[in-house]
Amino acid sequence: MHHSARIASLLVIAALLVASCSGTGTPSATGSAGASAAAASATPRPPKDQVKLPSVVSTELNLASLIAYAKDYFGEENIEVTDFVLGSSSTLRAAMIAKEYDFGLFAFVHDPIARIAGSPWKMVIATYDREIFSLLVRTQLKDSVKAVADLKGMVNLGGDPAAIYTALQSGKVDAIAGWEPITSRVLETNAGYALVPIWDPKSHQEWTGSDHALALGLMTREDVIAAKPDLVKRMVNAHKKALDLIKTSAASALADVILGNSKTAEQFAGLDKxxxxxxxxxxxPGYGSGCLSKSGFDVEMNIAVTYQLVKQPITFQEFGNTTYAGECP
Incomplete structure (x- = not known):
């Protein structure tokens, strides 16, 4: 790739990653989740640990948790997820730093941001092993915008999923940073096309320099690990079971699982099966076993530092705790 094209590509990556940290609105609980009835046992279990799970609306980030909820893998681990708390990632990060939540689903960059701010977070399981941001351009520009450089001077937008879809569809903006389910909605309605389809292995390699990235995961804080190591282990185990099911099941079977539960189906409102x-x-293809990848960490940390998304780098050992999900070979 020519130097100018490489610079353009990296600038877009930076823009997309910044978009992952933005968003509008305040957190909203999607409702109290009822625990499924447990079978009678000769030795009664202790009361279930109740956990609220904050996240943004991102299928890549949330799918394992939604599967774990719908299949009651949390229940099998004596956990009740009482709420999926949805909001902007920056607001939810602040709430987890303030110890309003013990766990959260977050993109990579929030871990070093929190640590540098004095709250030592740890990723304990990876929920997705690739970057998720595709560059989507409104359909009317398909003949004129064939490369990233063609977007120079046009209006681009990242942020709240509902807002960016409407803005692209109405022509208020020319391009957006999209992830799921927004990407599928844009493509299915022909509101836009993927100029950079990050799900394509060649595009991922070109734009990130790798075929994988430690992009998304379940985060907690060091104080939670110290005080409740068994709960952390069980939270990770529930997600491991879900990741195993994702890897071994057909997409149609997974759709049946999440659409068959009223709570998990909420994140797919308006989308047919x-x-x-x-x-x-x-x-x-972006789902793995949950192990934490040192090389995937390096990909993300390099981008975060190069484009000043964080003030300074942190180490892999500071970023994650591999006790529960392991380090990738």
Whole structure:
């Protein structure tokens, strides 16, 4: 790639990553989740640990947790997820730093931001092993915008999923940083096309320099690990079971699981099953075992430092705790 093109590509990556940290609105609980009835046992279990799980609306980030909820893998680990708390990632990060939540689903960059701010976070399991941001351009520009450089001077937007979809569809903006389910909605309605389809292995390699990245995961704080190591282990175990199911099941079967539960189906409101199946097929190759990848960490840390998304780098050992999900070979 020519130097100018490489610079343009990296600038777009930076813009997309900054978009991952933005968003509008305040957190909103999607409702109290009822625990499924446990079978009678001769030795009664202790009361379930109740956990609220904050996150943004991102299928890549949330799918393992949604599967774990719908299949009651949390219940099997004596955990009740009482709420999926949805909001902007920066607001939710502040709440977790303030110890309002013990766990959260977050993109890579929030871990070093929190640590540098004095709250030592740890990723304890990776929920997705690739970057998720595709560059989507409104359909009317398909003949004129064929490369990233063609977007110079046009209006680009990242942020709240509902807002950016509407803005692209109405022509208020020319391009957006999209992830799922927004990407599938844009493509299915022909509101836009993927100039950079990050789910494509060649595009991922070109734009990140690797075929994988430690992009998304379940985060907690060091004080939680110290005080409740068994709960952390069980939270990780529930997600491991879900990741195993994702890897070994057809997309249609996974769609049946999440759409068959009223709580998990909420994150796919307005999408029919056929589109949800397409969506899952598109992102399914990005799921792994949950192990933390040192090389994937290096990809993300390099981008974060190069584009000053963080004030300074942190180490892999500071970033994650591999006790529960392991370090990738």
């Amino acid at each position: 056929a589109l949800v199946v397409k969506l899952i097929e598109r992102i399914k």
